[in-house]
Amino acid sequence: MNYKELKELVEKRYSVRKFEDKKVEKEKILEVLDAARFAPSAHNYQPWHFVVLTEEDMLEKIQSVYEPQWFKAAPAVIVALVDHDKSWTRDDGKDHSDVDIGITVDHLTLAATANDLGTCWVCAFDAEKCKEVLELPENMEPVTLIPIGYPKYPEAKQKIREDLDTMVSWEGYLEK
Numbered sequence: 001m002n003y004k005e006l007k008e009l010v011e012k013r014y015s016v017r018k019f020e021d022k023k024v025e026k027e028k029i030l031e032v033l034d035a036a037r038f039a040p041s042a043h044n045y046q047p048w049h050f051v052v053l054t055e056e057d058m059l060e061k062i063q064s065v066y067e068p069q070w071f072k073a074a075p076a077v078i079v080a081l082v083d084h085d086k087s088w089t090r091d092d093g094k095d096h097s098d099v100d101i102g103i104t105v106d107h108l109t110l111a112a113t114a115n116d117l118g119t120c121w122v123c124a125f126d127a128e129k130c131k132e133v134l135e136l137p138e139n140m141e142p143v144t145l146i147p148i149g150y151p152k153y154p155e156a157k158q159k160i161r162e163d164l165d166t167m168v169s170w171e172g173y174l175e176k
């Protein structure tokens, strides 16, 4: 893959909140998870776990932790968990699990896009309730829900992003 193709892929990915009424093939879900598997992580501890929900009863349970109506149309939901017993903590106490999960989920969402699937990060959910419905042990924290399915609209409408000048300074930090 060259830069142009990579750029097209990252620009194509967007937060999909409208899905076709169509199941996602298990092979495709396994492919996106396999891309997630190759993400870098602090000390290569790979402190993550993914719970894939596709059955009606489990989808209903996960829908109870995030209310918006659009979420109910997702044919599958992947719950990304961090294992706090496995993640790397720096000497000053900073646990890097959020960094690690961010990278692996980004791999996942880009692989999904490459597989013509749509995803959306969802973090505004009830994490305590999620732990209950999934019967998670204390060390496992659900960080994000990733609804996944075939998007109604395959292309992003418009990407609202700051330009490079605003987000980059060279040879030292310059307040913009």
Ligand SMILES: Cc1cc2nc3c(=O)[nH]c(=O)nc-3n(C[C@H](O)[C@H](O)[C@H](O)COP(=O)(O)O)c2cc1C
Residues within 6 Å of the ligand: 013, 014, 015, 016, 120, 121, 122, 123, 124, 125, 156, 159
């Ligand atoms: C850490 C994180 C948490 C997010 N949580 C939610 C959420 O709870 N609900 C939602 O609809 N979108 C959520 N989003 C999606 C963002 O709103 C979206 O990524 C952002 O507006 C940029 O749009 P784009 O993904 O289409 O490029 C979240 C995104 C990130 C990265």
